[in-house]
Amino acid sequence: xxxxxxxxxxxxxxxxxxxxxxxxxxxxxxxxxxxxxxxxxxxxxxxxxxxxxxxxxxxxxxxxxxxxxxxxxxxxxxxxxxxxxxxxxxxxxx
Amino acid sequence: xxxxxxxxxxxxxxxxxxxxxxxxxxxxxxxxxxxxxxxxxxxxxxxxxxxxxxxxxxxxxxxxxxxxxxxxxxxxxxxxxxxxxxxxxxxxxxxxxxxxxxxxxxxxxxxxxxxxxxxxxxxxxxxxxxxxxxxxxxxxxxxxxxxxxxxxxxxxxxxxxxxxxxxxxxxxxxxxxxxxxxxxxxxxxxxxxxxxxxxxxxxxxxxxxxxxxxxxxxxxxxxxxxxxxxxxxxxxxxxxxxxxxxxxxxxxxxxxxxxxxxxxxxxxxxxxxxxxxxxxxxxxxxxxxxxxxxxxxxxxxxxxxxxxxxxxxxxxxxxxxxxxxxxxxxxxxxxxxxxxxxxxxxxxxxxxxxxxxxxxxxxxxxxxxxxxxxxxxxxxxxxxxxxxxxxxxxxxxxxxxxxxxxxxxxxxxxxxxxxxxxxxxxxxxxxxxxxxxxxxxxxxxxxxxxxxxxxxxxxxxxxxxxxxxxxxxxxxxxxxxxxxxxxx
Numbered sequence: 001x002x003x004x005x006x007x008x009x010x011x012x013x014x015x016x017x018x019x020x021x022x023x024x025x026x027x028x029x030x031x032x033x034x035x036x037x038x039x040x041x042x043x044x045x046x047x048x049x050x051x052x053x054x055x056x057x058x059x060x061x062x063x064x065x066x067x068x069x070x071x072x073x074x075x076x077x078x079x080x081x082x083x084x085x086x087x088x089x090x091x092x093x094x
Numbered sequence: 095x096x097x098x099x100x101x102x103x104x105x106x107x108x109x110x111x112x113x114x115x116x117x118x119x120x121x122x123x124x125x126x127x128x129x130x131x132x133x134x135x136x137x138x139x140x141x142x143x144x145x146x147x148x149x150x151x152x153x154x155x156x157x158x159x160x161x162x163x164x165x166x167x168x169x170x171x172x173x174x175x176x177x178x179x180x181x182x183x184x185x186x187x188x189x190x191x192x193x194x195x196x197x198x199x200x201x202x203x204x205x206x207x208x209x210x211x212x213x214x215x216x217x218x219x220x221x222x223x224x225x226x227x228x229x230x231x232x233x234x235x236x237x238x239x240x241x242x243x244x245x246x247x248x249x250x251x252x253x254x255x256x257x258x259x260x261x262x263x264x265x266x267x268x269x270x271x272x273x274x275x276x277x278x279x280x281x282x283x284x285x286x287x288x289x290x291x292x293x294x295x296x297x298x299x300x301x302x303x304x305x306x307x308x309x310x311x312x313x314x315x316x317x318x319x320x321x322x323x324x325x326x327x328x329x330x331x332x333x334x335x336x337x338x339x340x341x342x343x344x345x346x347x348x349x350x351x352x353x354x355x356x357x358x359x360x361x362x363x364x365x366x367x368x369x370x371x372x373x374x375x376x377x378x379x380x381x382x383x384x385x386x387x388x389x390x391x392x393x394x395x396x397x398x399x400x401x402x403x404x405x406x407x408x409x410x411x412x413x414x415x416x417x418x419x420x421x422x423x424x425x426x427x428x429x430x431x432x433x434x435x436x437x438x439x440x441x442x443x444x445x446x447x448x449x450x451x452x453x454x455x456x457x458x459x460x461x462x463x464x465x466x467x468x469x470x471x472x473x474x475x476x477x478x479x480x481x482x483x484x485x486x487x488x489x490x491x492x493x494x495x496x497x498x499x500x501x502x503x504x505x506x507x508x509x510x511x512x513x514x515x516x517x518x519x520x521x522x523x524x525x526x527x528x529x530x531x532x533x534x535x536x537x538x539x540x541x542x543x544x545x546x547x548x549x550x551x552x553x554x555x556x557x558x559x560x561x562x563x564x565x566x567x568x569x570x571x572x573x574x575x576x577x578x579x580x581x582x
Contacts, residue, residue, distance in 0.1 A: 014095045017357050041354055045470070068098030074347075074357060077536060078364055080269040081343035081403065083109035084099050084480040086351035086457070089472040 009066035009089060013048070016073045024048055024067055028055045045090050052094035065090045099480045110270035113183040115488035118277025120179060121517050122492045125281065128513030129499075129506045135513055136160045137175075139168035140520035141213045141240070145227055154210045158516045172524070173202060183270075190264055197265030201535075204247055205527035212240025220423040234424055237523075238379075238416030241409065241530050245375070248534015259535050266532035268405035275525035276408060276439055277488035282432050282518035284496025288507055290578060291500070297433075297575065301395060301440040304571040308399050308564060309448060312339030315563075316555045324551045328464065329355045332456070333363050334548065338555045340452065341445045342367045342402025348449050348481050352457035353464070365541045366552055371406035372537045374556070379414035383421055390418050391575040394434040396568035398441030400561050405529050411438025412526050432518075433577030441568075443486055450481035 013026035013034075021037045022044040028034050036051045038044030048065065052058040069085040099105055106112045124134040136159025144153040155165035177198060184194040212218065215227040217239035224232055233239060252259045259266075287294045316339045320331035332353055337346035343364040350360035378401060382393040397414055401407040415434035422429055457473040499510050542549055 012095060014098055019358065041471070068095055068100050069351070070097035071099070072097035075361060078343070078347070078361060080110045080267050081364065082347040082481070083105050083111055084351065085347065085357065086354060087099065087474060087477065087480070088354070089474055091470055
């Protein structure tokens with residue numbers, strides 16, 4: 001859905017931008033650390049799907065992924081104006 | 095996930111927006127004790143007019159309610175109470191508390207020094223009261239000179255004494271200070287509702303209508319200008335349009351988040367906004383007073399729609415109020431204080447409240463029409479809540495609490511006022527003074543270098559489109575509205 005009822009996530013990732021790429025860090029269903037990168041968000045999603053496919057428990061499942069932007073990566077002086085950047089949900093089939 | 099706003103209560107202890115609510119509500123609650131004849135805030139001091147050659151703290155400061163207290167004891171109490179509360183907030187927000195405390199102490203001293211100096215009679219007293227103070231000349235700026243001085247001191251530090259600006263950086267939080275002041279202002283609006291409920295309601299509704307119209311006009315015009323005349327990429331045009339036309343930095347960040355722009359984009363745009371907000375803050379109050387001295391509410395509302403960032407807008411509104419009341423006093427009209435700054439902040443608060451909704455709609459449009467990823471990427475409705483400015487909750491609580499006393503407990507109205515007046519009066523003004531000093535220290539004009547095209551678009555859009563259009567819309571919805579006169 002795009003903006004309707006609340007979304008529950010199967011996995012949760014923290015999202016940052018390192019100046020060049022988006023980087024998502026979290027754990028898969030088995031608790032194994034997973035990191036994915038991409039110059040655009042669609043590229044990040046593809047990389048994350050590939051990283052999750054490594055785990056046989058995730059492969060082939062349709063997963064709802066929560067990605068929350070880690071606001072600590074914004075400059076401290078900027079955060080006083082707005083403490084939120086964005087969160088997103090992505091549906092992936094690794 | 096630390097640093098991520100996952101739950102509805104995320105950030106309640108860790109960001110300035112929520113801490114403005116806590117700082118506001120703590121003193122609001124303390125003020126309410128006056129209903130039970132317990133005065134928890136009467137130690138607060140306020141400035142009074144003094145004359146050159148006759149300075150003493152007893153002349154320049156008054157303790158609001160504690161009889162027999164020396165003003166310096168009241169000032170010390172103000173320092174202790176506000177230092178304890180802000181340091182608690184700083185600790186909770188994981189600032190470096192020692193650096194915060196040191197910077198806060200310097201800002202506190204500078205703010206009070208500017209506040210006291212600005213109330214010297216030659217600066218403050220209106221022309222028709224010169225004889226009363228034995229003056230032969232003066233600037234007749236009311237409390238406006240205190241604000242000018244605080245801003246000038248801040249700007250000198252921010253641009254010429256950069257090591258000191260760096261030292262103050264941890265504590266210079268104009269948005270936190272002004273949002274706290276706005277929560278206190280809610281008390282003022284509540285007290286005003288006790289005296290003039292119809293005028294307060296009229297001001298609130300006119301502000302909402304004006305903002306709605308402004309939203310529909312400003313954003314598309316600036317976006318089209320950015321895309322067609324300045325050939326900006328779509329994301330840069332969108333972020334800049336929100337920054338210029340809606341509410342400055344918070345709107346730029348909300349929009350950038352909504353369209354998933356790289357974070358460097360809102361950071362750059364925000365630097366631009368902070369600097370231009372300073373220019374607006376310096377130029378517009380005097381300009382509006384000069385061109386429309388008989389339109390206090392229209393001027394205030396126009397300020398709210400034109401000056402970006404809550405801090406600069408509230409500061410500009412306060413400055414405008416001092417200039418306009420002083421100018422009116424010189425013509426023999428004495429408007430009640432608070433109405434002009436309230437009109438400036440009322441429009442800004444409506445703008446702030448719409449930001450979350452606007453960004454949510456924009457995010458949906460972006461996912462569907464720009465990223466072409468409907469079905470794969472989703473926007474959660476919780477985004478509206480995460481982007482909602484929480485200090486508005488504090489503002490509404492304090493406003494409606496006093497309104498509720500008026501409606502349901504009218505016998506307590508008289509007892510509620512003394513506590514309210516201390517919090518919404520000198521405590522609020524102190525937070526304004528801290529905002530003026532700290533907003534100056536974080537404004538570094540050298541950051542404009544290298545922003546040629548964006549800066550030019552900003553200047554053109556602001557002064558050629560937004561400012562005149564905002565003034566027209568403010569006039570359309572607020573014309574004929576005037577503050578009550580003192581004793582009128």
